[in-house]
Amino acid sequence: MKIRLSRERVRGDFVKKVEMISGQDLLQCYQCGKCSAGCPAAFEMDILPSHVIRLAQMGQEEELAQANSYWICFSCQTCTVRCPRGVDIAKIMEALRLVTLRQKNRNKVEATGLPPELLAELPQIAIVSSLRKLSG
């Protein structure tokens, strides 16, 4: 894949929004790959966590929108704990979810659409996380 870089790209709104929501400096990451190496869910992801950060550094919004990685991430925070540069990767994953969610009308799951029997049985936390992860 060919990407075109410009200052509008690498310092655009997308990068700023991700950094603002996560409170992380994306350029703090030096791409060692330790997060990807230890991620227990990486086998299900189409883009490795470290590559997610890399694409975010380069402002590659469209490619990230196609990725399932931050929906697979279950915020176990293994990456955050192990990152040698102190990057809270789980927070960046969350920020990417939020950036996507904040775009209107992209929900895949509506709480009102769930059958009442299932709602009665499901733990509340599962409903909340399902809403997060299956939306967008």
Added chain:
Amino acid sequence: MKPRIGVFVCHCGLNIAASVEVSEVVKAIKDYPGVVHAQDYIYMCSDPGQNLVRKAIREHNLTGLVMSNCSPSLHERTFRNLAKSEGLNPYLVEVANIREYCSWPHQGDKETATKKALTIIKATIERVKRNQALTPLVVPLQKRVLVLGGGVAGMQTALDIAEGGYPVTILEKQAYLGGRVRQLDHTFVTMEKAKDLAGEMIDRTLAQPNIEVLTTAQIEGISGYVGNFEVQIRRQSDWVDPEKCNGCEACIKACPVEVPSTFDRGLVMRKAIDWTPGARPGEKRVFLDHQACVRVTRQESCTACQEVCDQGAITYPEDEQITQMYGAIVVATGHDLYRKSALTEYATDPDVLDALQFERLLSEDGPTGGKVLRPSDGKEPKEVVFVQCAGSRDPDKHFPYCSKICCMYTCKEARRYKEKVPDGQAYVFFIDVRSTGKGYEEFVKESVQKERLLYLKGKVSKIARQGDKLLVLGGDTITGHRVEIEADLVVLAMATVPSPGAKELARLLNVNTDPYGFIQEAHPKLAPVETLTAGIYLAGTSQAPKDIPHAIYQASGAASKILSLFSRKELIHEPLVAHVDTEICAGCGYCHDNCAYQAVSVDPILKKAVVNEALCEGCGACATACPSGAIQVKNLDSKQVFDMISVVTKDYALRP
């Protein structure tokens, strides 16, 4: 006098004794002609071992020792010193190497090893019988140093030596001191102005009474050896008298010759007579560059500048010739950058700069007064791409080595660009970021975050002009994506190469260069500031690419080596040198042709070979070349060699 030789056979633990039947050797050698004492011991080099040797010298009044043990490179000195302290001339001691030459290669074959050990010892006995008692040579020492190059390395060496109390001459090719650092804007990691750093050193150098600075000067010839180099220096005389010049620029306007400015790396043109950096950073003066002037280049008698000068400041005196004796020489001739045009895929566009050109754009005393403006149209570039490893780490097309300094200066240049153009974006293409110095890694990471530098892992494949922009085709090997950037300016971190003329200088000084023209150190680890030619030392980037701190380390290292040399009253030289029998010598000069040290010459009047004992290393190349055997190495003459061969051929005769 009949020889009274003592033979000492060492077991070296089991190193020798496991393969050589030591007791048998001692028994067999005891009655060999000339031997009056033979003895073995487990470790002859140990204190009790040495005491045995001392005792034997005294008791048996020995006239020679054959130490049968390890290689002479290990313990020859030990036993020669021992002999000296017992009043026996040290050159009457020889080592019979029965370890490296015998017990080690013949492990498990005791019979062969024992026989061979005996032969080696007997041959050495024959050699010792003809050894002469020699006295080390005393060579006078000129305590004055010549430093070639007035950059930071050269100045540091000169300052250290001068502060130690010895006179130093700095020869600088350019018209000013400071070398490459004068061209730089800031220095990493401190982000100190290069001008201040160089300025402080230049001030100290000019104020140091023991230092003589010769600018626009070069070495022309050299003869002699450590402690006594006779050096011919050629100094271009100053054609503009700085005392009289009032800077009216009339001469500059009148001069018909225009050349690219070397100091500004060709970013602007200059007249042959024009402003040039002055003695100190920030100062400038009118200077006539001989290399550009038609009076020199075309032997014309142009006097255009002289005619318009109403101060009478311009005259054309001949170059100055100086001959001076020096005890030691330091090569600190610095480096250059590989030529951009060699990387054809990166184009020869005016907006593709090398790193030093970019330093000039950043510098306040540069052609743009420190404003970052691109050469093609003078606009401020908003997208700047830096390309590392341009020519370095490219064994197939360019240079296999890492230029060492580019990672750091690229980061610094990108950072300085952003400080000057805050709304611009800097991209850095890299293969690895090698930030291996104190505070270096922290500097890179801090710069990346502070100035939002985008580092992209991958080498740029092509840079092409596309209208107003330069299309940079690169890649990000981390994500596996190809990357395209429409850049306004590209800066190439060109490979670091030796200064022009380094190879010719090396040939003149009789020192080696590596395949790329950097001066070769005597040993990469243990003698990194010396060359293989005694008395010639190295400092700075003439030896290999290095940054300012490392250049300073090496410069001070070279200075301390020289101060240690100068702390002696005179030089002592091994007396194991070549000697000419003038009765036999026919003056054919074969010895001269074969000498690697230029130690033998033929006297033009007497037609006899003459050995300069101070230069001779006793290698014996002359002795093997001499058709009549007139030239011989002391204590290894042909009679000794024949005696030794006789022992061997007798012991190993095909037909007994």
